[in-house]
Amino acid sequence: MKKRLFLTATAVAVAALGATSAMAQADTFKIGLILPLTGQQASTGKQIEAATRLYMAQNGVNVAGKKIELIVKDDGGIPDASKRIAQELVVNDKVNVLAGFGLTPIALAVAPIATQSKTPQVIMAAATSIITEASPYIIRTSFTIPQSAVAMADWAPKNGIKKVVTLVSDYGPGIDAEKFFKDRLTFNGGQVIESLRVPLRGPDFAPFLQKVRDIKPDALFVFVPSGAGAAVMKQFLERGMDKAGIKLIGTGDLTDDDQLNDMGDGALNVVTSHHYSAAHPSALNKKFVDAFEKANKGLRPNFMAVGGYDGMRVIYEALRATKGAGGGDALLAAMKGQIFESPRGPMFIDAQTRDVVHNMYLRKVEKKDGKLYNVEFDVIKDMKDPGKTR
Numbered sequence: 001m002k003k004r005l006f007l008t009a010t011a012v013a014v015a016a017l018g019a020t021s022a023m024a025q026a027d028t029f030k031i032g033l034i035l036p037l038t039g040q041q042a043s044t045g046k047q048i049e050a051a052t053r054l055y056m057a058q059n060g061v062n063v064a065g066k067k068i069e070l071i072v073k074d075d076g077g078i079p080d081a082s083k084r085i086a087q088e089l090v091v092n093d094k095v096n097v098l099a100g101f102g103l104t105p106i107a108l109a110v111a112p113i114a115t116q117s118k119t120p121q122v123i124m125a126a127a128t129s130i131i132t133e134a135s136p137y138i139i140r141t142s143f144t145i146p147q148s149a150v151a152m153a154d155w156a157p158k159n160g161i162k163k164v165v166t167l168v169s170d171y172g173p174g175i176d177a178e179k180f181f182k183d184r185l186t187f188n189g190g191q192v193i194e195s196l197r198v199p200l201r202g203p204d205f206a207p208f209l210q211k212v213r214d215i216k217p218d219a220l221f222v223f224v225p226s227g228a229g230a231a232v233m234k235q236f237l238e239r240g241m242d243k244a245g246i247k248l249i250g251t252g253d254l255t256d257d258d259q260l261n262d263m264g265d266g267a268l269n270v271v272t273s274h275h276y277s278a279a280h281p282s283a284l285n286k287k288f289v290d291a292f293e294k295a296n297k298g299l300r301p302n303f304m305a306v307g308g309y310d311g312m313r314v315i316y317e318a319l320r321a322t323k324g325a326g327g328g329d330a331l332l333a334a335m336k337g338q339i340f341e342s343p344r345g346p347m348f349i350d351a352q353t354r355d356v357v358h359n360m361y362l363r364k365v366e367k368k369d370g371k372l373y374n375v376e377f378d379v380i381k382d383m384k385d386p387g388k389t390r
Contacts, residue, residue, distance in 0.1 A: 102125045165219075248270050257303070
């Protein structure tokens with residue numbers, strides 16, 4: 001009898017514990033953040049994680065009756081690891097949203113999992129045009145490479161740059177940058193006289209830059225992923241390419257805010273096109289930069305950080321719009337079409353393409369208060385992804 005009573009009591013306790021666990025699950029909204037926190041793209045992961053945590057610190061962790069739980073996983077920038085991690089987050093952790101994605105191959109590897117599980121996948125970094133087409137559950141808050149490349153190809157020929165060599169990292173975004181820059185520059189009467197592609201992993205820019213010096217174009221157009229710009233800048237200056245009259249231009253990854261001050265005065269006057277600068281002159285951005293630097297020991301936020309910050313905003317507002325009750329489809333619907341002011345300026349999520357629409361700025365590296373900044377001097381407003389208008 002005592003044994004039967006004990007077993008009954010144990011069963012009741014387990015059932016109660018299970019019910020409590022289920023209630024806790026129901027009251028929790030989980031975001032699985034997959035980032036490269038080690039490896040070649042570690043700076044991307046560091047910036048995005050810092051920005052997501054800042055957004056949570058500023059906006060609280062309780063939204064529409066749910067407690068936000070952030071589960072951060074390091075994929076080392078390896079697509080196979082990203083796919084395995086995403087499966088575990090969906091199946092074991094039962095996350096409501098997948099987010100992060102530092103590189104295009106990673107975003108594409110996870111896309112089928114988002115589709116099968118009907119889990120919104122918020123792209124905070126990866127920038128190849130085709131990404132949003134890989135799953136109907138993908139939303140992007142970062143940017144696309146064609147946006148930057150086309151803006152630069154419009155500016156260059158108006159400013160005496162006619163003959164250009166392109167130097168890009170050999171993967172999706174680099175190929176996008178090369179294609180869209182070349183097509184637009186040619187349309188505008190310019191010429192790409194050589195197209196060079198550098199391996200993504202373990203790149204050695206030296207032989208490529210020497211070839212550019214021998215060709216002597218008006219300018220070298222560069223795309224490299226976040227974190228690699230400093231190496232290009234250093235070797236460009238070491239070879240005296242600036243003194244040889246070769247201008248250095250590129251997408252904003254080249255003069256990444258995270259690394260710009262370490263590049264030295266040789267970076268002065270380099271012109272790039274991008275959607276975000278830490279020097280963007282808005283009250284909201286000043287507040288964002290100040291808070292980010294205060295929370296991260298003086299680290300300056302870059303374009304990856306703003307992609308993470310805005311990604312959290314899109315997730316929070318979708319949860320609020322669904323009153324905490326929405327599944328994947330409802331959350332996705334609430335993410336589409338969001339319009340808001342970002343530290344980068346005005347932006348919205350295109351309801352049809354699920355891609356980001358925002359301003360694209362022309363910027364020049366200048367010194368302000370003894371520090372280097374990408375200072376905006378022109379703007380293309382509300383720019384959609386040119387890759388979606390083919």
